Amino acid sequence: MKGLVVVLVGLVIVGAVGASAAQRPVVPAMFVLGDSTLDVGNNNHLPGKDVPRANEPFYGIDFPGGARATGRFSNGYNIADFVARHLGFERSPLAYLVLKSRNYLIPSALTRGVSYASAGAGILDSTNAGKNIPLSKQVSYFASTKAEMEAAWGRHKVSKLLASSFFLLGFGSNDLFQSRPKSQADVAALYATLVSNYSAAITELYGMGARKLGIISPGPVGCVPRVRLLNATGACNDGMNRLTVGLAAAFKYGLAAALSPTRLPGLTYSLADSFAGTRANFDNPQAAGFVNADSACCGSGRLGAEGECMRNATVCSDRDVYAFFDNVHPSQRAAELGAQALFVDGPTQITTPISFKELAHQR
Numbered sequence: 001m002k003g004l005v006v007v008l009v010g011l012v013i014v015g016a017v018g019a020s021a022a023q024r025p026v027v028p029a030m031f032v033l034g035d036s037t038l039d040v041g042n043n044n045h046l047p048g049k050d051v052p053r054a055n056e057p058f059y060g061i062d063f064p065g066g067a068r069a070t071g072r073f074s075n076g077y078n079i080a081d082f083v084a085r086h087l088g089f090e091r092s093p094l095a096y097l098v099l100k101s102r103n104y105l106i107p108s109a110l111t112r113g114v115s116y117a118s119a120g121a122g123i124l125d126s127t128n129a130g131k132n133i134p135l136s137k138q139v140s141y142f143a144s145t146k147a148e149m150e151a152a153w154g155r156h157k158v159s160k161l162l163a164s165s166f167f168l169l170g171f172g173s174n175d176l177f178q179s180r181p182k183s184q185a186d187v188a189a190l191y192a193t194l195v196s197n198y199s200a201a202i203t204e205l206y207g208m209g210a211r212k213l214g215i216i217s218p219g220p221v222g223c224v225p226r227v228r229l230l231n232a233t234g235a236c237n238d239g240m241n242r243l244t245v246g247l248a249a250a251f252k253y254g255l256a257a258a259l260s261p262t263r264l265p266g267l268t269y270s271l272a273d274s275f276a277g278t279r280a281n282f283d284n285p286q287a288a289g290f291v292n293a294d295s296a297c298c299g300s301g302r303l304g305a306e307g308e309c310m311r312n313a314t315v316c317s318d319r320d321v322y323a324f325f326d327n328v329h330p331s332q333r334a335a336e337l338g339a340q341a342l343f344v345d346g347p348t349q350i351t352t353p354i355s356f357k358e359l360a361h362q363r
Contacts, residue, residue: 023088024088025087025088025089026087026088026360026361027087027088027164027165027166027212027360028111028161028164028165029093029109029110029111029112029113029161029162029165029166030083030084030087030089030092030093030112030113030165030166030167030168031093031113031114031115031116031142031165031166031167031168031210032080032092032093032113032114032115032116032117032167032168032169033116033117033135033138033139033142033167033168033169033170033171034080034117034118034121034168034169034170034171034216035117035118035119035120035121035122035132035170035171035173035174036052036054036073036117036118036119036120036121036328036329037073037078037079037080037170037329037330037335038078038079038080038092038115038117038168038170039054039071039072039073039078039095039115039117039118039119040070040071040072040078040080040081040092040093040094040095040115040117041070041071041072041094041095041097041098041115042071042095042096042097042098042115042116042117042118042119042133043071043118043119043120043132043133044071044095044097044098045095045097045098045101046097046118046131046132046133048130048131050130050131051120051131051132052073052119052120052131052132053071053119054069054070054071054072054073054074054119055069055071056069056310056311057069057310057311058075058298058309058311058313058315059072059073059074059075059309059326060072060074060075060076061075061076061315061319062075062076062319062332063075063076063077064076064077064091071095071098073119073325073326073328073329074325074329074330074331074332074335075297075298075319075325075331075332076319076332077091077332077335077336078092078329078330078332078335079170079216079330079335079338079339080092080115080117080168081335082335082336082338082339082340083166083168083214083339083342083356085339086339086340086342086343086356086357086360087166087360089112089113092115093108093112093113093114093115094108094112094114094115095114095115095116095117096114096115096116096141096145099114105145105148106145106148106149106152106153109145109148109149110149110152110153110161113165113166114142114145116133116138116141116142117138117170118132118133118134118138119132120132120174121133121134121135121138121171121174122134122135122171122172122174122175122178123135123171123172123175123194123197123198123201124175124178124193124194124197125137126178127174127175127178128174128178135171135197135198135201136197136201139201139204139205142205142208143204143208146158146162146208146209149161158209159209162208162209162210162211163209163211163266164211164212165210165212166212166214166359166360167205167210167212167213167214168214168216169202169213169214169215169216170215170216171198172194172198172217172218172247172251173218173219173221173244175190175194176218176221176240176243176244176247177221177240179243181243187243187246191246191247191250191254192250192254194247194250195250195251195254195255195258198251198255199254199255199258199259202255202258202259203258203263203264206264206267210267211266211267211268212268212269212359212360212362213259213267213268213269213270213359214269214270214272214342214356214359215251215255215269215270215271215272216272216274216342217247217248217251217252217271217272217273217274217275218244218247218248218274218275219244219274219275219277219278220236220240220241220244220275220278220279220282221240221241221243221244222236222237222238222239222240222241222244223236223237223241223279223282223294224324224327224328225294225295225296225299225303225304225305225324225327225328226305226327226328227240228294228303228305229302229303229305229306229327234294234302234303236282241275241279244275245275248273248274248275248276251271252271252273252352255269255271256271268354268359268362269359270342270351270352270353270354270355270356270358270359271351271352271353272341272342272350272351272356273350273351273352274338274350276350277338277341277350278338281293281323282294282323285323288323288337289320289321289333289337290321290322290323290334291318291321291322292316292321292322292323293322293323293324294323294324295322295324296309296322296324296325296326296327297315297316297319297322297324297325297326297331298313298314298315298316298325298326299313299314299326299327300313300314303327304327305327308326308327309325309326309327319331319332319333320332320333321333322334342355342356343355343356343357344357345357345358
């Protein structure tokens with residue numbers, strides 16, 4: 001399944017799309033590692049007929065500046081774009097493979113950042129193997145980028161830049177969707193493996209200079225239209241959602257231990273509980289401004305989930321009132337609300353131990 005990460009729409013905060021992007025960036029660069037909700041075009045440059053790509057209508061139908069498919073699994077911006085706008089950038093940094101093809105990787109890395117995110121990617125290399133850039137390879141691509149940055153700019157300057165940059169990570173949903181645990185022991189083993197591999201990758205990033213990490217945990221994967229389609233009533237799959245809740249807890253406590261100041265001095269992170277921030281909106285979508293939170297805006301058949309979002313698909317006229325654009329991925333409006341929730345402090349905060357806003361301003 002294309003990067004199975006769900007809408008993160010914990011809070012409704014009224015405002016213009018990405019209004020904060022007019023500010024001066026609060027960090028020198030942003031580096032993105034993740035799956036399809038963060039992918040901005042890497043998969044369009046991967047070989048293979050089975051690679052998930054968002055390279056045809058109606059993807060990008062509302063993309064600011066002109067409707068066009070950009071490799072985002074969205075009708076417009078995705079969560080990475082809105083996080084970038086909250087940090088003061090125009091949108092997400094460009095995809096690594098796009099930058100490589102344009103011979104513009106290092107200028108972008110030094111002034112804006114790079115996105116390594118890939119639809120279908122997981123924490124485990126075995127997740128959708130051969131059809132994406134897994135976490136381990138994304139980290140490897142960052143390592144090669146860093147080496148080129150140092151060759152162009154010097155080790156000291158690059159080290160200073162990376163220490164102040166924002167690293168956005170979003171993995172786990174595809175690993176859950178690919179898993180088939182048959183017992184509680186299997187579930188525990190799965191969580192342990194995911195936390196261990198994720199911690200190891202983050203430790204590698206730390207070793208290369210990353211000091212600010214914003215981590216988005218999986219949302220309720222059992223509520224995406226393609227999964228609802230398997231239920232005669234169109235209800236969420238509670239079993240899959242329980243797996244997600246368990247993984248969120250495993251991330252919260254497992255990553256906290258792995259990323260503790262005693263192990264990784266100077267590292268600061270913010271972990272977003274996407275499930276907690278989203279589930280209320282499926283129970284009461286109108287409160288979040290959605291008319292529809294169970295069907296795809298772009299697709300075909302029951303719940304709009306029986307067919308893919310393609311040139312011959314049916315597309316809704318008002319994308320902003322749908323939580324999902326296709327049968328898996330959030331609409332631009334849902335992504336906007338989700339990103340806003342990441343930066344909220346206080347009683348409704350869905351991040352721990354600090355918000356993305358606090359993380360960005362850490363010195």
